[in-house]
Amino acid sequence: MLSEQPYPVGTRVVVQGKRGPEVAKVRGEATVPEPQARYGAVLRAATPEDLTRWEDLHRQGEDLKWLLRARARERQLPVKLVAVEFTLDESLVTVSYSAEDRIELSSLIGELRKHTRARVNFAAIGPREQAQMIGTLGACGRENCSSTHLQDFAPVSIRMARDQQLPLNPEKLSGPCGRLLCCLQFEHTQYVDLLKDLPRKNAKVCHEGSGACGKVTKLHPLSGTVDVHTDQGMLLGIPASELKRLPDAPAPKPKRDQPEA
Template sequence: MENKPLHNVVSVRFSKVGKLYHFEADADINLIPGDQVVVETARGWQLGEVAQIIGDVSTPGEGSWKKIDRKATEEDFQQRKTNEEKEAELLEFSRKEIKAQNLDGVKAVSVEFSLDGSRISVLYSYEGENKVELKNLKQEINKFVHHSQVELRQVGPRDVAKIFGGMGACGLPTRCCSKFLTDFSSISIRMAKEQGISLTPTEITGMCGRLRCCLIYEYEMYAENRKQLPKRNKRVLTPVGEGKVFDVLPLKMAVIVDIPEIGRKEFFNSDIQLVDGSSYPQIQPKIRPEENDVVIEVDESNEGENEPESGIKERNQGKNQQGGKGRRPRWRKRRPSNQNKSNDRK
């Protein structure tokens, strides 16, 4: 078996809280987390920060990684500082042009320069439903910045909230997306229902106007715990009697049971037993008669006429112990089917 060549792979991010991209570093470049490096990306040359040293990795299939060009120098840092000043100027110019052209719903969010200034990305958000034409805006931006390739890229409301930062809807001084979230997960209203969170829009909506990202943090644990607990309105046996499940507490692995004449009490899942649709689970009725079983027809109307008084008393006492109805015979004579009745009517 041939040994595949190993590559020294490192993870690089281009913003404070951004996605991690893998690059290959040559053996003569000694890197540690926190170092600034210059790499070539699809958006031109960029200045990034080493976030993680993955180490020697074999090439997966036919894939490969782009190489790190060099460690950042003082000239690179100075160029980056100059680009930041140009980004602020272009952002202000873009906002004025959007206002001058009456582009309703379009907002310039941020501007990104490549390290050499050859490529410029203008990030904008659009809240309208119809498609907006930005051809004239792009032409004006090209006139403002010479000899650079300009790209207008639309971003969603979550990205806008991440770029602007600020206080979260829960009251934290920094939003999760601006603090540690490097990617956005798919959030659904089902996650809020599974965790018993109020569906009031102010309770589940973030500053971006979308469902809060934190709804997914504990969703898997809630879903797994609920599978092991009985659902609401199920009949269960507890150490103090039988009752109905009133509420489920997935975090505590417990349920609240409503027991007649006692009230609502909390029990752990290990202390209860599910009743499968029967009020007396200790009795297991037969589903089909065996060969030796005898079908007995009982006439309840004449029952007790020829029975002595002592027998009647014993039978009544047995009824009171079993709930007042007494125990019925296992099998009765089968009644005529509906087909016979319909034939008689005809």
């Protein structure tokens, strides 16, 4: 799917977008292998005519966005119109919007028909897609991943933060969109592999060298060590390879004269 011809970083090219041909800028080498690329194939280098047409279509889309916003307010439609975008061949115009409930927007199609003959597509988007289209800065100080290289949004769960031993602070784990950070998924598989060699938290262990025993209180997957709170009240950082794991104590059997909970 990706063009074999190399284009320098910063070059404007015509690519096969999600809905049709678009103008894009080369930002670096492709990170998605060719068989896995769903879209983004470079069709050719953008010509001056392509760039002029793309700029005109962008201005037209911006004008239509503000027009539709005004018409939506007049009709008291509970909707947020995020963007109006044309394909380079002007065969399709996509109106991206967000709304809390299902909403009928067919009344706005007539407004679009007055200004374009392109086929109209209304696309409901979520917070992540809004951040992708608008563009924001992440906690790292760089552009958010969704606006730079992500083609699709993979599911992100709080379990990924737990596996990476991150503090479960919603403010630190959420991106500008208010959802869990997309970057939590990038290294998750590596952390899962590292955790396989570590005892679980709260496990009873003994240090083979000193003989000190205690309970695991914290894991450090990258260094391969764990914090152990010993029976003598000390907190030790010990390599997992030097620990012997003790079997868990069996759960007490319920008394016969008392029913099980």
